[in-house]
Amino acid sequence: SLAxxxxxxxxxxxxxxxxxxxxxxxxxxxxxxxxxxxLDLSQCGxxxxxxxxxxxxxxxxxxxxxxxxxxxxxxxxxxxxxxxxSTDGAFSDDxxxxxxxxxxxEALMRLFRERLLAxxxxxxxxxxxxxxxxMAWRHPxxxxxxxxxxxxxxxxxxxxxxxxxxxxxxxLQRLVYLDGQQAVIYKALKHxxxxxxx
Numbered sequence: 001s002l003a004x005x006x007x008x009x010x011x012x013x014x015x016x017x018x019x020x021x022x023x024x025x026x027x028x029x030x031x032x033x034x035x036x037x038x039l040d041l042s043q044c045g046x047x048x049x050x051x052x053x054x055x056x057x058x059x060x061x062x063x064x065x066x067x068x069x070x071x072x073x074x075x076x077x078x079x080x081x082x083x084x085x086s087t088d089g090a091f092s093d094d095x096x097x098x099x100x101x102x103x104x105x106e107a108l109m110r111l112f113r114e115r116l117l118a119x120x121x122x123x124x125x126x127x128x129x130x131x132x133x134x135m136a137w138r139h140p141x142x143x144x145x146x147x148x149x150x151x152x153x154x155x156x157x158x159x160x161x162x163x164x165x166x167x168x169x170x171x172l173q174r175l176v177y178l179d180g181q182q183a184v185i186y187k188a189l190k191h192x193x194x195x196x197x198x
Contacts, residue, residue: 001163002162002163004159004162006066006085006159006162007155007158007159007162010066011064011066011085011158011162012064012087012091012097012152013152014064014087014088014089014097014099014152015087015088015089015099015149015150015151015152016064016085016086016087016088016149016150016152016158016161017085017086017087017088017103017146017147017148017149017150018083018084018085018086018146018147018150018161018164018165019049019082019083019084019085019086019108019144019145019146019147020081020082020083020084020143020144020145020147021045021048021081021082021084021108021109021112021142021143021144022081022082022142022143022144022145023080023081023113023116023141023142024134024140024141024142025141026134026141027116027120027126027134028079028080030120030125030126031071031080032080034125037120037123037125038069038071038080040116040119040120040123041069041080041082041116042067042069042082043119044112044115044116044119045067045082045084045112046065046067046084047115048108048111048112048114048115049063049065049084049086049108049111050062050063050065051111052104052107052108052111053089053090053100054090055107056090056100057089057090057092057098057100058090058092058098060092060093061090061091061092061098062090062091063086063087063089063090063091064086064087064091065084065085065086065087066084066085066086066162066165067082067083067084068082068083068084068085068165069082070082070083083164083165084165085161085162085165088100088149103146105143105144105145105146106144108144108146109140109142109143109144112142112144113134113135113140113142114135116142117131117134117135118131
């Protein structure tokens, strides 16, 4: 499987973390209309994380990063965001790993927001005026979630995480065909408060 290959062949034998980067609803539709910008989105996420590590660990430090673009939420609605599998620290040019003591999700979010808005303005996907307004919002609608570290020895947890970040948005186990009604239902994992059902 892809998850097993990532764990065995790609991931360095160091602790890792799952990072999720999201953007405001206002911007999500841009990526639906202009799919080529998904590459820019993933690059902005990787650049923000790399810059964050350089600031925290040192100028020549580079993290190991696997970026996965997710385009759907739990109910299969368009909800583009990034899942990042990152080393819990960074490597210097000589290969030495420098673990990161703590993470500042707010600082990472600001770097991601800054890079993505600049790139979208550069690609004429949004105006510079809108980018400036979004940078000034008190509640920006951008977020960075940094999960707990997974040790290098916990190979099953690493493989589970690799499987999660690279999974398909559609689960065949959650599809139900109602033969008598000629209908297909997709069941969410949990109760959705806005719909009043799962």
